Structures are given as C-alpha cells and as structure tokens.
Amino acid sequence: MAGSRKVFIRSYGCQMNVYDSERMEELLAAEGYEATGSPDDADMILLNTCHIREKAAEKVYSELGRFKGLKAEKPDLRIGVAGCVAQAEGEEIIRRQPLVDLVVGPQAYHRLPTMLRRLAAGEKALDTDFPEEDKFDHLPARPAPRRGPTAFLTVQEGCDKFCAFCVVPYTRGAEVSRPARRILAEARALVERGAGEITLLGQNVNAYDDAGTSLAGLVGQLARIDGLERIRFTTSHPRDMGDDLIAALGEEPKLMPYLHLPVQSGSDRILKRMNRGHTAEEYLKLVERIRAARPDILLSGDFIVGFPEETDTDFRDTLALIEAVGYGQAYSFKYSPRPGTPAAERTQVDPDVASDRLTELQALLARQQRAAQEAMVGREVSVLFEKPGRLEGQMVGKSEYLHAVHVSDPNLAPGALKRVRITQSGPNSLSGVIAG
Ligand code: SAH
Ligand code: SF4
Numbered sequence: 524m525a526g527s528r529k530v531f532i533r534s535y536g537c538q539m540n541v542y543d544s545e546r547m548e549e550l551l552a553a554e555g556y557e558a559t560g561s562p563d564d565a566d567m568i569l570l571n572t573c574h575i576r577e578k579a580a581e582k583v584y585s586e587l588g589r590f591k592g593l594k595a596e597k598p599d600l601r602i603g604v605a606g607c608v609a610q611a612e613g614e615e616i617i618r619r620q621p622l623v624d625l626v627v628g629p630q631a632y633h634r635l636p637t638m639l640r641r642l643a644a645g646e647k648a649l650d651t652d653f654p655e656e657d658k659f660d661h662l663p664a665r666p667a668p669r670r671g672p673t674a675f676l677t678v679q680e681g682c683d684k685f686c687a688f689c690v691v692p693y694t695r696g697a698e699v700s701r702p703a704r705r706i707l708a709e710a711r712a713l714v715e716r717g718a719g720e721i722t723l724l725g726q727n728v729n730a731y732d733d734a735g736t737s738l739a740g741l742v743g744q745l746a747r748i749d750g751l752e753r754i755r756f757t758t759s760h761p762r763d764m765g766d767d768l769i770a771a772l773g774e775e776p777k778l779m780p781y782l783h784l785p786v787q788s789g790s791d792r793i794l795k796r797m798n799r800g801h802t803a804e805e806y807l808k809l810v811e812r813i814r815a816a817r818p819d820i821l822l823s824g825d826f827i828v829g830f831p832e833e834t835d836t837d838f839r840d841t842l843a844l845i846e847a848v849g850y851g852q853a854y855s856f857k858y859s860p861r862p863g864t865p866a867a868e869r870t871q872v873d874p875d876v877a878s879d880r881l882t883e884l885q886a887l888l889a890r891q892q893r894a895a896q897e898a899m900v901g902r903e904v905s906v907l908f909e910k911p912g913r914l915e916g917q918m919v920g921k922s923e924y925l926h927a928v929h930v931s932d933p934n935l936a937p938g939a940l941k942r943v944r945i946t947q948s949g950p951n952s953l954s955g956v957i958a959g
C-alpha cells in the first residue's frame with residue numbers, strides 16, 4: 524500500500540554520493556517510500572556505493588551478505604545497489620550476489636520509478652546508462668535540508684582527467700556542468716528551507732563551465748542570494764584553478780577560506796606517471812598565489828602512497844611537498860589497483876613498504892593538522908551552528924575553516940551564525956565562547 528513502505532539508504536564514498544542519496548530518497552518519497560534509519564524495518568534497502576579503492580568495493584559485498592537473513596525472513600524485501608560499484612560492475616553484481624534485485628548507476632537513478640515497476644512485476648532491474656536526458660530535470664524539487672543549516676549541491680559531474688589510478692572517469696562519465704540557472708533555483712529553494720551554507724560539489728568542481736560561466740562566476744551569482752551566508756566548493760583540481768577563482772577566494776566574503784586541492788604526490792616522476800598534468804613546483808606556485816589572494820586559507824589535500832614504481836626518493840619528495848605547503852586537513856591512502864585503469868598493470872610496490880610510508884606520511888599530516896587547529900586558540904572565528912553537542916546546553920558548528928567548534932550557551936539554536944573566541948583545542952575539535 525502506498526505510503527506504508529520504507530526505504531533504507533546507506534551511502535559510501537564521496538559527498539556526491541551523499542547528495543545523490545538525498546535525491547534518491549526524495550524521489551522514492553514521491554513513490555510512497557518513507558525513509559528509515561534501520562535496514563531491519565525496511566521494505567527496500569539501497570546501497571549507494573563507492574568503487575574508488577578495493578576495500579570500498581568489497582565492503583558492498585560483505586554488507587549485502589549480511590542482508591541474507593533479513594531477506595529470508597521477509598521475501599518481499601527489495602535490495603538495490605546504486606552508485607559507482609553499480610556503474611562499474613553492472614550485472615556482475617547480481618551474478619555474484621543473487622539477492623540483489625536492482626542495479627542503478629549514478630547517471631540513471633531518476634529512472635528508479637520505472638525500475639520499481641519492473642520489480643513489482645517480479646523482474647530484476649538494471650540501468651547503468653548515461654542517458655541523453657539530464658537526470659536533474661526528472662527529480663522532485665528539494666524539500667527541507669535534513670542536515671541542519673548546511674546543504675550539498677552538485678554543480679558538476681564526471682571527469683575527463685584520467686589519472687592513471689582512478690575509476691571515476693569510468694564510473695561517472697565525462698565532465699558535465701549543470702546549467703547555472705538551475706543551480707541558482709535549487710540554491711534558492713535550499714535557502715528558503717533553512718540552508719545558510721551550501722557546498723557546491725563536483726568531481727572536478729572548478730572545471731565548472733556553463734557556456735562561459737565559470738565556477739567563480741557561479742559563486743558570484745550565488746553570493747547575491749539573501750540568507751545564503753556561506754559558500755564552499757569541493758573537489759578542485761590544480762589544473763582547473765582559474766585566476767578568477769583565486770581572486771574570488773580573496774574578494775568574495777561569502778566564499779569560505781578553505782580549499783581542498785589534492786596533489787597525490789610530490790614527485791614529478793610519479794605525478795607524470797599518474798597523468799596529473801602538473802609538476803610539484805607548479806602546485807607549490809599555485810598554492811603561493813592562492814595564499815597571496817587569501818592569506819588565512821586552510822588547505823586540504825589527498826595523497827596516495829605506494830603508487831606503482833614509487834621509490835623511497837619519490838616518497839621523500841611527497842613528504843617535502845607536505846612540509847612546504849602545511850596542510851590543515853588531509854586524506855591519505857595506500858594505492859589500490861583498480862581494474863581497467865592503466866596503473867593496475869604496472870609493477871606494484873611491496874605492500875609492507877607502502878604501509879610504512881602511509882604511517883610516516885599520516886604522522887606528518889596529523890602533526891600539521893593539530894598545529895593548524897591549535898593555532899586557532901585565542902582567535903575569533905565565525906561559527907555556523909548545526910546541532911546540539913553531547914553536553915547539556917552545548918551546540919556544535921563549523922568555523923569558516925571547517926573546524927568543529929563546541930560552545931556551551933543555552934541561547935544557541937541550529938542555524939545561528941556567531942562570532943566565537945576559541946579557548947581550547949581538543950583532539951578532534953575546538954571549543955570557545957561567544958565573542959563580544
Ligand atoms: N577528483 C578528485 C578525487 C576524487 S577520488 C581529485 O582529482 O583530486 C578521491 C581520492 O581518492 C583521490 O584524490 C585519491 O587520493 C584517492 N584515490 C583515487 N583512486 C585511488 C586508488 N586507486 N588508490 C588509492 N587512492 C585512490
Ligand atoms: Fe580521479 Fe584524477 Fe579525475 Fe580526480 S582528476 S576524479 S583523481 S581521474
């Protein structure tokens with residue numbers, strides 16, 4: 524019966540998947556599915572998956588295995604796989620795990636209603652097309668943001684860069700930018716429904732180009748929306764960091780001083796083999812220009828250690844680059860060979876050597892992260908409060924630098940944007956008091 528069914532969606536991987544999961548949940552709501560936080564009382568389970576590393580992809584199969592019992596108890600339970608594993612493996616998923624009823628790729632999920640009808644007729648449903656039509660034109664309008672006053676908004680999808688290690692160009696397709704007017708309409712709807720901060724998402728968000736409107740141009744238009752206090756964007760590629768975007772970081776007060784700018788390696792030899800399209804020196808120069816425009820910017824990065832043929836010297840070059848930049852935040856990974864990518868065919872680094880390098884690199888990044896957090900003590904920052912903290916009367920929000928900040932003040936509510944003086948730096952967050 525319509526309205527009485529429940530769907531449980533679990534999201535893996537990047538923020539684009541979080542966004543897609545929200546849109547799928549909204550689409551399924553229109554089909555009579557109410558969202559539930561537990562797989563146990565769901566009539567449909569949807570895993571929105573990530574294919575970036577082997578571990579991420581394998582997790583999906585172990586998770587699916589765990590639903591066997593549930594399906595035995597409840598034969599009408601429908602199980603679906605969405606996202607990048609769905610795109611990469613397609614039918615193979617059903618072959619490997621026959622309890623899967625539905626497989627839908629990241630560019631085809633607007634067709635879920637049709638697929639559901641196939642399921643209702645007792646068939647399996649598979650759709651991993653990259654359709655001509657724009658999926659965003661076929662999704663319901665946005666309801667209230669669920670994650671408090673912050674919202675994600677996908678503006679660009681896909682990747683044409685073909686880094687030698689990466690599956691994204693295969694799972695998400697070519698670079699496509701959504702029309703600016705659609706993005707502005709979606710942003711206005713999100714702001715009307717309580718979002719004070721919007722993070723613009725794209726696999727290469729700074730490659731955004733809508734008939735000549737760049738990401739900087741889009742940010743400029745979004746900044747004119749009353750009630751939208753903060754704008755962020757992620758993930759940027761060093762090659763697409765235009766002068767206008769660098770200038771905007773310095774000039775647009777609503778644009779937050781935080782930039783995720785992955786470099787992966789500090790060795791020119793490895794950067795070349797990765798097909799990143801720039802040298803370590805070029806990256807450092809770029810960082811210099813960004814800091815000249817916005818001296819207080821907090822930089823974040825991604826690193827891969829143990830890329831095929833990486834020598835100890837290459838690895839030392841990566842450490843040297845990290846020392847030279849000084850990151851406030853970072854994500855680092857051991858190289859994982861991915862089927863179909865050029866690097867998977869090359870001579871692999873000994874896994875123990877790669878593990879040791881990862882440990883050393885993470886220790887350095889953790890020191891930098893801690894130093895950046897501790898440097899906030901005594902400073903005044905702006906905090907957009909999101910939700911209650913663990914202690915009575917406490918609220919947690921994010922500073923402009925994306926640090927979590929705890930403040931004990933019974934007058935604070937989610938959505939409040941306040942100046943806060945930082946008094947203390949803890950293991951994973953800061954605490955402070957309302958300034959003034
Ligand atoms: N578009 C973004 C990255 C998307 S994937 C960019 O160009 O920076 C997120 C991160 O996962 C990458 O930055 C990289 O550090 C890591 N990653 C991608 N493929 C990987 C692989 N095969 N093994 C290990 N890490 C990988
Ligand atoms: Fe992957 Fe490289 Fe594209 Fe980033 S730029 S998504 S790492 S291929």
Ligand code: F3S
Nearest residue numbers: 536537573574575607
């Ligand atoms: Fe993973 Fe796909 Fe995102 S592979 S990182 S979910 S684009």
